Amino acid sequence: MKMHGIDRDRHVIHLHCLWIVGCVASSSLPSGPVSISSPVGSQAILPCKWKSQLDNFPVCHVLWQTPDALVFEQNGEQRWQASEFEGRLRVPEEKLWEGDCSLILRDVQVGDVGLYESFMVVDRTRRVFIQSVQLSVYEHKSKLSMGMGEDLDLKLHTPQAMRVVFQGRNSTEWEVLWMRGDEKVNRGHLEEAEGVVVLRGLRMDNSGTYKVLDSHGLSVSTVKLEVEEVAKLQKMIHIQDKPVGKSTVYGSSSLLIVFVLLISPLIQQLL
Template identity: 45%
Template sequence: MRQEIKSHSFRTLLLLQLHCLLLVHLVESSAHLQIVTSKVGSRAVLPCSWKLRLEEAPPSPCHVQWRSPADTVFELWGTQKWQSEEFDGRAEIPEDKLESGDCSLIIKDAQIVDAGRYESFMVVNGVRSTKTRVFIQSVKLSVLDHKSLQTHRPGENLVLDLYTVHSERVVFQGRNSSEWSDLWKKGDKDCHRMEKNPLRDQLTIKKLERSDEGTYKVLDQHGLAVSTVQLSVDESSPPPKSHQIQEIQPLADDAAKNVCSALLLPVLVTTLQILHHS
C-alpha cells in the first residue's frame, strides 16, 4: 500500500512538472519575440509599431526609447536624440514614419557585438502629468559573419572583402599549418603583393601561389570574425576567377523555435495521457 501511494505521488509530481513545462513553453511562444538576422556590415532593421500597444496616438512629438538589457541604446524625443557610444552614428529611427506608427530602430554597419535582445518603449502622459513608459516590442538580433570558398589559379588575385570600416586585421592559416599569422593590419602601407583599395573595404593579394592556400579571417577590433575565406589554388580550376559557395548556416532562431514547438508539444501531450491513465 505504501509503495502504491509513493508511486502515485511520483506520477502526480511528474504530471505537475510536465504541466508547468507546457505552460511555460506556451507563454514563451505567445510572447511573439521578433527575430532579425543580419550580416556584418549590413543594415539591420529592428521592427516596431506603437499601434500594437497604444490605442491612440502618443502625444506629439513622439518619445521613443530602445533599450538593451544593459543600457539605453537610442532615444528620440522631437529634435532631441541620444545614442550610446557603441552605436554612435550607426543608429536611427525613421522620424517621417513615426506619426503613422513606425518606431523601428535602424542599425547601420551591423557588428557581431550588436547581437542580442532589444526592447522598444513609448513614453506617454500618465496620471497627474507624470510620464509613463509603455513597452512596445521585443526583438532579438543575430549578426552573422561571412563565409565563402574560393578557388583561383596561380598568378590570379584574391580580393578579400573587409565589409566594414571596423575591420582591423587579416590573419592567415596555411593549408598544412596549425598556426595563425598576421597578414594585414589597419593602417599598414601597401606592398608589392598586397594592396588596400582606397575607395572600397577591400584588400587585394596579388599573384597567388600554391603556398597561399589556406584560411583567411578578417577580424574586427574585438578579435571577432567578420569573414572567413577558404582558398584553394589550383592550376586546373576553370576560367572564372572565383567560386563562392555560401556555407550552410544553422537554423535561424525562429525556425529552430518552430521545430522545437512541433516536436515538444506532441511529446508532452502523449506523456500526459499516459501518466493520466496509469
C-alpha cells in the same frame, strides 16, 4: 454577519476585475521577441509598431534599450544614442508619427548581438512596452578555387574591419597579413583598395584560410582558398584532345587506295 457578506462580495468583484484587466493587458502584448538575423556590415531593421497599443498619442517619444543599458532615445528632434552605436542608429521621424518606431541599425557588428526592447514614453514619467527583438549576426563565409598567378580580392565588408590573418593549409598558426594603417605589418603582402585588400600573383603556398577580423578580434568573414597549379590544368586540356598517330595515317591511306581501285574502271571507259 451581513457586513462580512458584503465585504466578501466586494473582494470577489475586485478580484474578478483584476483578472479581466490582466487578460486584456496580456492579450495586447506581443507573444515573444521577433527574431532578426543579419550579416556583418549590412543594415538591420528592428521592427516596432506603437499605434496598435497607443491611440491618439500626443508626443512621439521612443526608447530602445538592451537588458543592460539604454541604446537609443528620440523625442521630436532631440536624439541620443550610446557611444558604441554612434552614427549607426536612427528612427525616421516621419514614420514615427505614422506609428512606425522601427530602429534602423547600420553597419551591423558581431558585438551588436542581443535582445532589444522598445518603449513609448507617456507624460514623461510612464513607459509603455511595445516590442522586443532578438538580433543575431553572422559572418560571411566562402570557398574559392583559383589558379596560380591570379589576384585574390578579400572584401572587408565593414569600416570596422581591422586585420586580415592567414592560416596555411598544413599549418596550425595564424599569420597577420594586413592591419589597417600599419605599414610595418603590411609590408606589401596585401594591397588595400576601396573596401577590399588584394593579394596579387597567387602561389601554391597561398592555399589556406583567410579571416577578416574587427577591432575586437571577432570574425567578419572567412575565406577558404585552394590554389590550382596551371600546368595541371593545361595537362587536362591536352588529354581531352584526340592525338594523331600512325594508326590514323594508315587508316587514311587504306581508304585512299580503295577509292582509286573503285574509280579506275570508270576512267578507262572514258578513255
